[in-house]
Amino acid sequence: xxxxxSTTNKVNPLTAGQLPGFALWVTLAGSVVIGGIIxxxxxxxxxxxxxxxxxxxxxLPVIYAVARGVEGRRAAADRLATALVSGAFLLALLPLxxxxxxxxxxxxxxxxxxxxxxxxxxxxxxxGGAIHALYGTLIVTGxxxxxxxxxxxxxxxxxxxxxxxxxxxxITFFVDVMTxxxxxxAGLFAYALMAIVFGPGTVNGFSGSIALTVLxxxxxxxxxxxxxxxxxxELREASYALGVPKWRTxxxxxxxxxxxxxxxxxxxxxxxxxxxxAPLMIAAGFTNSINTNPFANPMMTLPVFVYDQxxxxxxxxVFYNERAWTGALTLIALVMxxxxxxxxxxxxxxxxxxx
Amino acid sequence: MSKRIxxxxxxxxxxxxxxxEDVTMTIEPRSVTAFIGPSGCGKSTFLRTLNRMHxxxxxxxxxxxxxxxxxxxxxxxxDPVNVRRQVGMVFQRPNPFPTMSIxxxxxxxxxxxxxxxxxxxxxxxxxxxxxxxxxxEEVKQRLDKPGSGLSGGQQQRLCIARAIAMQPxxxxxxxxxxxxxxxxxxxxxxxxQELKETYxxxxxxxxxxxxxxxxxxxxxxxxxxxxxxxxLIEMGSxxxxxxxxxxxxxxxxxxxxxx
Numbered sequence: 332x333x334x335x336x337s338t339t340n341k342v343n344p345l346t347a348g349q350l351p352g353f354a355l356w357v358t359l360a361g362s363v364v365i366g367g368i369i370x371x372x373x374x375x376x377x378x379x380x381x382x383x384x385x386x387x388x389x390x391l392p393v394i395y396a397v398a399r400g401v402e403g404r405r406a407a408a409d410r411l412a413t414a415l416v417s418g419a420f421l422l423a424l425l426p427l428x429x430x431x432x433x434x435x436x437x438x439x440x441x442x443x444x445x446x447x448x449x450x451x452x453x454x455x456x457x458x459g460g461a462i463h464a465l466y467g468t469l470i471v472t473g474x475x476x477x478x479x480x481x482x483x484x485x486x487x488x489x490x491x492x493x494x495x496x497x498x499x500x501x502i503t504f505f506v507d508v509m510t511x512x513x514x515x516x517a518g519l520f521a522y523a524l525m526a527i528v529f530g531p532g533t534v535n536g537f538s539g540s541i542a543l544t545v546l547x548x549x550x551x552x553x554x555x556x557x558x559x560x561x562x563x564x565e566l567r568e569a570s571y572a573l574g575v576p577k578w579r580t581x582x583x584x585x586x587x588x589x590x591x592x593x594x595x596x597x598x599x600x601x602x603x604x605x606x607x608x609a610p611l612m613i614a615a616g617f618t619n620s621i622n623t624n625p626f627a628n629p630m631m632t633l634p635v636f637v638y639d640q641x642x643x644x645x646x647x648x649v650f651y652n653e654r655a656w657t658g659a660l661t662l663i664a665l666v667m668x669x670x671x672x673x674x675x676x677x678x679x680x681x682x683x684x685x686x
Numbered sequence: 687m688s689k690r691i692x693x694x695x696x697x698x699x700x701x702x703x704x705x706x707e708d709v710t711m712t713i714e715p716r717s718v719t720a721f722i723g724p725s726g727c728g729k730s731t732f733l734r735t736l737n738r739m740h741x742x743x744x745x746x747x748x749x750x751x752x753x754x755x756x757x758x759x760x761x762x763x764x765d766p767v768n769v770r771r772q773v774g775m776v777f778q779r780p781n782p783f784p785t786m787s788i789x790x791x792x793x794x795x796x797x798x799x800x801x802x803x804x805x806x807x808x809x810x811x812x813x814x815x816x817x818x819x820x821x822x823e824e825v826k827q828r829l830d831k832p833g834s835g836l837s838g839g840q841q842q843r844l845c846i847a848r849a850i851a852m853q854p855x856x857x858x859x860x861x862x863x864x865x866x867x868x869x870x871x872x873x874x875x876x877x878x879q880e881l882k883e884t885y886x887x888x889x890x891x892x893x894x895x896x897x898x899x900x901x902x903x904x905x906x907x908x909x910x911x912x913x914x915x916x917x918l919i920e921m922g923s924x925x926x927x928x929x930x931x932x933x934x935x936x937x938x939x940x941x942x943x944x945x
Binding site: 495563565566567568569570571572573574575576579580583584587588590 | 737739742744767768769770771772774775777779781782783784785794795797798799800845848849852
């Protein structure tokens with residue numbers, strides 16, 4: 332027993348000179364309280380945001396000084412950097428959380444069956460819904476995906492597997508340029524193209540899809556290219572050495588190896604374009620009625636619906652605003668579902684390494 | 687099943703850089719030929735010309751002839767895909783296909799070429815290939831598990847099984863044991879001894895003892911200096927090369943006196 336007590340009494344040199352775990356939280360709480368007091372006394376009354384800001388400003392030098400005294404220079408620098416990084420993270424999170432919260436709290440009021448079964452045809456004031464916009468978004472985005480994915484995928488395969496010399500460099504350059512095209516320009520392009528091919532003033536769902544395609548192709552190319560490049564060259568060589576032709580190697584070895592990543596990349600690129608507003612306002616237009624034919628007449632989409640409800644309200648503005656919020660909420664929910672789906676596919680179908 | 691390889695005045699290039707110069711040699715069927723030499727002397731580059739894998743690298747090309755039982759691999763109209771079906775290759779690092787099961791990995795040469803095969807035929811080929819690679823006992827319970835779940839040594843033997851399932855005429859091995867522990871190395875070396883009954887085997891190795899243990903013929907490659915092309919210095923029976931080489935450089939390299 333005596334040896335046991337002697338060892339427990341002895342200070343472990345490896346754990347000496349460390350702040351106890353609660354010290355960080357005590358310092359943080361103390362800083363915020365002091366910040367709150369200063370806020371109440373010096374500024375015009377207590378306010379949570381000013382308090383948080385003052386608390387953070389006080390906390391940074393205090394935790395550095397405390398850690399410097401007890402733990403030394405390296406640990407103090409580590410604590411300061413941790414505090415700064417965590418603070419930056421919280422700051423970045425703030426607008427996101429606030430946006431989600433606002434949309435949720437304002438949009439949930441009309442997130443009902445009527446909203447998803449009614450269009451805006453002959454609706455003035457209360458009621459009405461966005462089924463026409465939901466159809467439109469699904470049709471327009473669906474067609475855009477059907478056009479963009481094969482083109483983008485094949486472009487990426489060309490760039491990674493075949494592309495050499497000026498043509499490949501040119502494609503890479505223009506893909507980069509296309510990534511930066513303002514979306515309104517894509518809308519104007521689609522509108523102009525339709526005007527040339529089908530006559531002036533052609534506004535329909537397909538035209539919207541063309542506009543989205545212009546925006547989506549570079550995203551698909553970029554995402555797929557990255558994933559094809561990280562497929563190890565050894566796998567291609569292994570396949571060639573078995574006497575497998577290049578095209579079969581790409582089809583049966585390279586693509587399956589990168590498939591889960593490609594699929595999730597495509598889903599994320601759908602999520603990127605599904606919220607585009609400006610090009611669809613020009614190319615797909617506005618309507619209050621359900622239109623499931625992408626080749627005739629304007630087609631409403633969710634982002635345009637949100638804009639329209641907000642910008643062109645009737646006499647009782649509150650109902651229009653409510654519908655705009657719910658439309659935004661639906662759109663966010665759609666994007667979130669797509670993101671989750673992308674992550675799920677990336678995880679589920681990744682090459683297995685299990686024993 | 688095995689064929690003689692004759693190489694005449696072969697030069698290998700990576701773009702403008704000449705990596706291997708003026709190699710002429712004959713590799714006998716049903717024998718093991720080892721390529722030894724310092725790093726960067728072009729052993730692997732030369733090995734890859736024997737099944738036209740060299741030209742897979744952008745900008746790489748070859749001058750000269752490689753005759754497989756008298757047929758020039760680099761003759762006009764020769765499809766590299768057909769060459770590679772006859773000349774199999776095992777790489778330095780094990781590279782099983784991560785999306786495929788152990789079974790599909792062994793049969794990959796057929797599956798990827800969409801060759802139809804009866805189930806019984808596929809099973810017997812699978813078993814015989816894995817048995818030849820000394821891997822059957824270890825994996826027969828889990829043929830449907832992914833190949834990447836095996837240990838490094840098992841993966842390398844899986845790659846050997848995959849190469850010999852194609853029943854090639856020649857088997858090229860590019861430092862097949864450099865990533866393996868001594869026990870796995872021994873397993874692969876035993877395997878090479880068994881395989882040479884049926885195949886012509888060419889092996890690149892940095893391990894002098896390994897060359898002495900497994901090979902019948904040894905070829906020594908060397909470079910004059912950085913940027914100079916690699917050359918074949920000397921080739922002969924392994925016993926002779928290791929005991930009484932004709933060239934001083936060979937003796938220096940083998941006995942460890944260089945620089």
